Amino acid sequence: MNRTSTVVRMHLRKKLNWLLVPVAVLLSSFIINVLIGAFTDDPIYTGGLSSIFVYMMVMGIITFAQTFPFALGMGIRRLDYYRGTFATGLLTVLVFAVFLFLMSMTEGKWTNYWGVRLHFFELPYWSDGPIINRLWIPFVLLLNMFAAGILIGTYYRRFNKTGLLIGALAIVLLGTIASFVIGLNDYWTNIFNWLQDQTMTGLALWTLPITLLFSAVSYLLLRRCT
Amino acid sequence: MTHVVEVNGLTKAYGDVKAVNNVTFKLEADKIYGLLGSNGAGKTTIMHMLTAQQFETSGTLRVFGEHPYENNHVLQQVCFIKESQKYPDNYNVRDVLEIAADLYPNWNREFAMSLVEDFQLPLKRNMKKLSRGMLSSVGILIGLASRAPLTIFDEPYLGLDAEKRQLFYDRLLEDYAEHPRTILLSTHLIDEVGTMLEHVLLINRGQLLLDEETDSLRGRAFSVSGPAVAVERFIAGRTVIDRQQLGGLVTASILNNPGSSSGQSEAESIGLAVAPVSLQQLTVYYTRLQNRDTSSNKGAK
Numbered sequence: 001m002n003r004t005s006t007v008v009r010m011h012l013r014k015k016l017n018w019l020l021v022p023v024a025v026l027l028s029s030f031i032i033n034v035l036i037g038a039f040t041d042d043p044i045y046t047g048g049l050s051s052i053f054v055y056m057m058v059m060g061i062i063t064f065a066q067t068f069p070f071a072l073g074m075g076i077r078r079l080d081y082y083r084g085t086f087a088t089g090l091l092t093v094l095v096f097a098v099f100l101f102l103m104s105m106t107e108g109k110w111t112n113y114w115g116v117r118l119h120f121f122e123l124p125y126w127s128d129g130p131i132i133n134r135l136w137i138p139f140v141l142l143l144n145m146f147a148a149g150i151l152i153g154t155y156y157r158r159f160n161k162t163g164l165l166i167g168a169l170a171i172v173l174l175g176t177i178a179s180f181v182i183g184l185n186d187y188w189t190n191i192f193n194w195l196q197d198q199t200m201t202g203l204a205l206w207t208l209p210i211t212l213l214f215s216a217v218s219y220l221l222l223r224r225c226t
Numbered sequence: 227m228t229h230v231v232e233v234n235g236l237t238k239a240y241g242d243v244k245a246v247n248n249v250t251f252k253l254e255a256d257k258i259y260g261l262l263g264s265n266g267a268g269k270t271t272i273m274h275m276l277t278a279q280q281f282e283t284s285g286t287l288r289v290f291g292e293h294p295y296e297n298n299h300v301l302q303q304v305c306f307i308k309e310s311q312k313y314p315d316n317y318n319v320r321d322v323l324e325i326a327a328d329l330y331p332n333w334n335r336e337f338a339m340s341l342v343e344d345f346q347l348p349l350k351r352n353m354k355k356l357s358r359g360m361l362s363s364v365g366i367l368i369g370l371a372s373r374a375p376l377t378i379f380d381e382p383y384l385g386l387d388a389e390k391r392q393l394f395y396d397r398l399l400e401d402y403a404e405h406p407r408t409i410l411l412s413t414h415l416i417d418e419v420g421t422m423l424e425h426v427l428l429i430n431r432g433q434l435l436l437d438e439e440t441d442s443l444r445g446r447a448f449s450v451s452g453p454a455v456a457v458e459r460f461i462a463g464r465t466v467i468d469r470q471q472l473g474g475l476v477t478a479s480i481l482n483n484p485g486s487s488s489g490q491s492e493a494e495s496i497g498l499a500v501a502p503v504s505l506q507q508l509t510v511y512y513t514r515l516q517n518r519d520t521s522s523n524k525g526a527k
Contacts, residue, residue, distance in 0.1 A: 075301040
C-alpha cells in the first residue's frame with residue numbers, strides 16, 4: 001500500500017479548493033477588466049494575473065495548516081505527507097500553467113485581445129521570448145510560490161508565533177543590514193543594471209534553486225514537526 | 227515473546243519540567259489496558275510519543291519491536307484517537323472515514339457503517355459543524371472500525387452522553403471479543419470502564435505509580451460499613467484510604483497490609499457489611515499518597 005498516494009487522494013478529495021477557487025478568483029478579476037475594456041478606448045494593462053500566484057502561496061500555507069495535524073494524527077509518516085502534498089501541488093501548478101498558457105494564446109494570438117484591447121494574460125516582458133515560455137515560466141513561478149507557502153506553514157508549525165515573529169524580525173534586520181552594506185559600497189547601480197539585463201527567462205530560472213532550497217528546508221522542518 | 231509496546235526509562239522534558247519522568251512499562255498483545263491519572267499527569271504525552279507525534283527526550287521506545295518514528299510498518303498498525311484531534315475544516319464525515327479506510331489495513335467498512343448508524347452521524351456534514359459529542363463519535367468510530375492491532379484512545383468521549391458512552395463500551399467489547407487487539411484507554415471516568423480494564427497503569431506527575439492487573443489491584447483493598455463504633459474499632463491499626471460518615475453509619479475503605487491476611491472475613495464476623503473498593507477510589511488514594519509524599523519531601527528540604 002502506497003501511503004504517498006493516499007495523501008494525494010486525501011488532498012484531491014477537495015479538488016474544488018485546489019483548482020476551481022483560484023481560477024474563479026482570477027476569472028472574476030478578468031471579467032471585470034473585460035467589462036471595463038468594453039467601455040474604454042485605451043488599451044488596458046493589468047496585473048490581475050498575479051492573484052493566482054499569491055493564491056498558490058496561500059494555498060501552501062492553508063493546506064499545510066489544515067491537513068498536517070490531521071495526517072499526523074492518522075498515522076501518516078511525515079515523509080509520505082511531504083511527498084503527497086508536493087505531488088498534489090505539482091499537479092495543480094501544471095494544470096494552472098496549461099490554463100495560463102491557453103489563456104495567453106487566446107488573448108494574444110487567437111482573439112485580438114478579447115476585442116477590447118485588454119492585456120491580462122499576455123503582457124509585455126512577461127510573455128516575451130518563444131511561445132513555450134508562456135507555459136514553463138508560470139509553471140516554475142507557481143511552484144516557487146507553493147514551496148514558499150509550505151515553507152511558511154512548516155516554519156510556523158515548528159516554531160509557533162514567537163518563531164514566526166523572530167523570523168520576520170530577522171529578515172527585516174538582515175535586509176536592513178544588507179541594504180546598508182550595499183549602499184555603503186555603491187553596489188546598487190550594479191544590482192539594478194544586472195536586473196535590467198535579465199529577461200523573464202533568466203529570472204524564472206533563478207527561482208529554481210530558490211524553490212529547491214525552500215523545499216529542502218521545509219522538509220527538514222517537517223521532520224521535527226509535532 | 228515480544229511485546230506490543232516496550233518503553234524503558236521514557237522521559238519527556240520541557241526545560242526543567244519533566245512531563246514524563248523515567249517511565250518503564252510493557253504492553254502485551256490482545257489485552258485492554260487503562261492508562262489512568264489526573265490532568266497533566268503525562269498520559270497524553272506518553273501516547274503521543276508512542277505514535278511518534280512527539281519526541282522523547284531520553285529513554286527507549288519500541289512499538290511492535292521498532293521505533294515508531296517515520297515507520298510505516300509500525301504506524302499503520304496503530305490507531306491513536308485523541309480528544310484534541312484536528313480535522314480539516316472543509317472535510318465532511320464521509321471524507322474523513324474514506325481517508326481512514328484508505329489508511330488502516332484492517333478497516334472494516336460494514337462495521338464502520340453500522341457504527342455511523344449507531345452514533346447517528348451525519349455523513350455529509352462538515353467536521354467544522356459537528357457538535358463536540360459528534361466529533362468524539364467520529365474518533366471512536368475510526369478507533370473501532372480500524373481494528374488496528376494497537377488502538378489507543380485518549381479521553382475519547384468528551385461531550386458524549388451516558389447512552390453513547392455505553393454504546394462505545396458495548397461495541398468495543400463485542401468487537402474486541404471477535405477481533406482481539408491491544409487497547410490502551412486513557413480516561414477520567416474510571417469507574418465506568420473499571421470492569422473493562424484488565425490491567426492498569428497509573429501515572430502521576432510524570433511517573434508511573436502502578437503497573438498491575440486490575441484484579442490484583444482490587445484485591446488489595448475492601449470497604450466496610452456499619453455502626454460508627456463497630457467500624458472505628460475494626461479500622462484501628464489498619465490503613466484507611468477513605469472514610470465517610472452518614473449519620474451513625476460509617477463506611478471505611480481499607481488497604482490490606484502487605485503480607486498480612488485480608489481482614490474481610492473478620493469484618494463480616496462482627497457484622498460489618500463488606501464491599502469491594504472501586505478502582506477510582508484506589509487510584510485517587512495512590513495519587514494523593516504520592517502528592518503528599520512529594521510535598522512533604524519539599525517541605526523537608
